[in-house]
Amino acid sequence: MIRKINLSNQRPRVYCEKVPFPRSPPMTDQQPLVSHDLAGVIVGETAISDVQGEAGLLNYRGFDINDLIDVPFLHVAWLVLFGEWPDSEEKSRLKSFMCRHQRLSHAEQDLLGHVSRDLHPMLMLQGMVPLLQLPQEETLGRGLDAEQGLFIAAKISGLIAAHYRLGQSKGILRPTAGKLYHDNFLRMFHGSDPTPEQVRMLDAAQILQMEHSFNAGTFAGRVCASTLAPIQSVVSASIGTLFGKLHGGADQAALEMAMAIGSPDKAAAYVEECLANKVKIMGMGHREYRTVDPRAKILKPMAMELCRDPDSLRLLETLVAVEEACQREFAGRGKEIWANVEFYKGAVFHSLGIPTHYFTAMFAQARVFGYVAHFLEFRQDSRLIRPRAEYVGHPVGSRDQSAA
Numbered sequence: 001m002i003r004k005i006n007l008s009n010q011r012p013r014v015y016c017e018k019v020p021f022p023r024s025p026p027m028t029d030q031q032p033l034v035s036h037d038l039a040g041v042i043v044g045e046t047a048i049s050d051v052q053g054e055a056g057l058l059n060y061r062g063f064d065i066n067d068l069i070d071v072p073f074l075h076v077a078w079l080v081l082f083g084e085w086p087d088s089e090e091k092s093r094l095k096s097f098m099c100r101h102q103r104l105s106h107a108e109q110d111l112l113g114h115v116s117r118d119l120h121p122m123l124m125l126q127g128m129v130p131l132l133q134l135p136q137e138e139t140l141g142r143g144l145d146a147e148q149g150l151f152i153a154a155k156i157s158g159l160i161a162a163h164y165r166l167g168q169s170k171g172i173l174r175p176t177a178g179k180l181y182h183d184n185f186l187r188m189f190h191g192s193d194p195t196p197e198q199v200r201m202l203d204a205a206q207i208l209q210m211e212h213s214f215n216a217g218t219f220a221g222r223v224c225a226s227t228l229a230p231i232q233s234v235v236s237a238s239i240g241t242l243f244g245k246l247h248g249g250a251d252q253a254a255l256e257m258a259m260a261i262g263s264p265d266k267a268a269a270y271v272e273e274c275l276a277n278k279v280k281i282m283g284m285g286h287r288e289y290r291t292v293d294p295r296a297k298i299l300k301p302m303a304m305e306l307c308r309d310p311d312s313l314r315l316l317e318t319l320v321a322v323e324e325a326c327q328r329e330f331a332g333r334g335k336e337i338w339a340n341v342e343f344y345k346g347a348v349f350h351s352l353g354i355p356t357h358y359f360t361a362m363f364a365q366a367r368v369f370g371y372v373a374h375f376l377e378f379r380q381d382s383r384l385i386r387p388r389a390e391y392v393g394h395p396v397g398s399r400d401q402s403a404a
């Protein structure tokens with residue numbers, strides 16, 4: 001039996017005595033558990049990834065992310081989904097499956113053609129995913145849910161590239177059999193061959209974004225899955241949640257912030273002004289990490305390697321100056337706020353020629369593998385997620401009904 005109270009806006013870790021998940025004891029006359037933001041509250045178990053916020057560590061299925069960034073992207077995706085590496089037969093089937101489904105059918109192209117070119121790519125994805133006709137037969141030998149989840153993942157990459165092409169008044173391109181997943185994506189997006197270095201960098205950046213335990217988007221998906229909604233509703237709910245600036249949308253906001261600041265010498269004044277006015281600095285801070293995000297540690301040197309042209313370099317130097325000013329200012333205020341995954345990722349994407357308003361959609365393109373992994377895990381043993389609210393409105397009988 002547990003009873004745990006977490007005061008909102010504080011950070012105590014409130015661990016409960018182990019009770020068999022997913023069932024909590026029924027709420028009766030005992031003191032209710034209250035948490036407005038669920039900070040520190042454990043609401044389930046997962047074997048998919050582990051975020052160690054104090055130490056600044058992240059692993060997927062028991063592998064530290066530093067050891068995963070050089071592994072082929074789709075092999076890591078398989079690991080995240082199924083908890084083991086694919087064998088050689090599975091590697092080859094997965095590669096051709098993803099390539100086949102990255103290509104949009106005529107019906108899918110037609111649907112996308114009706115979407116406004118100006119619609120934000122995240123809204124386009126959230127709307128398009130439930131409209132996909134999912135496969136009804138298994139070919140990968142991992143069950144229909146996994147088949148459909150991987151199908152959605154491949155389509156997301158095709159939809160992003162096609163949406164961008166249509167916005168540029170250019171034709172939609174097809175993937176090429178035998179090419180790597182992100183090689184095809186970059187070619188379908190830009191219409192030109194990426195360098196092996198660009199593909200390698202995109203692989204690494206996307207591996208870093210693939211999975212992150214019970215983040216808001218994944219949790220929203222779990223809530224949706226708990227009603228027994230289908231996988232396309234679950235992924236769509238997660239994408240909608242990822243879009244916000246306090247979550248995935250911070251990637252676009254962080255680089256646009258650097259663009260608006262303009263040059264490194266203006267960074268300190270910008271940070272001081274934000275903090276004086278209680279404005280959040282995008283790409284800084286994290287609910288779980290009490291130190292620098294382990295992914296930011298990898299993305300910063302990647303950005304330094306990639307940002308060579310004067311425009312990219314100025315943006316990167318501006319970000320570095322913002323980070324330094326934040327470190328000074330937050331330390332002076334006794335706060336532990338560090339760069340998160342979003343802070344330097346934008347500089348990497350920018351150097352790959354991705355416009356800022358596509359950043360979060362590309363985050364979704366990677367995180368969808370995590371969403372599907374959680375769907376598969378959660379569906380094995382789930383119960384409806386339904387918290388309570390404390391009613392603070394008018395009491396019955398206290399209102400004038402004559403004007404009804």
Ligand SMILES: CC(=O)SCCNC(=O)CCNC(=O)[C@H](O)C(C)(C)COP(=O)(O)OP(=O)(O)OC[C@H]1O[C@@H](n2cnc3c(N)ncnc32)[C@H](O)[C@@H]1OP(=O)(O)O
Nearest residue numbers: 245246247248250279280281282283284285286287335340
């Ligand atoms: C993929 C991802 O989702 S990573 C996160 C992406 N989001 C962002 O980058 C948006 C900017 N960051 C933020 O808004 C926050 O840091 C969040 C939402 C990520 C985490 O929020 P919280 O868990 O509430 O942060 P936390 O409890 O550490 O905040 C402590 C204090 O630092 C402040 N703070 C936290 N982050 C920032 C920031 N980026 N800029 C300015 N102040 C900040 C908070 O306002 C709070 O101040 P207070 O004590 O005066 O109220």
Ligand SMILES: O=C([O-])CC(=O)C(=O)O
Nearest residue numbers: 212214215216287288341
């Ligand atoms: O876990 C979180 O709160 C945010 C997130 O998705 C990430 O950092 O990748």
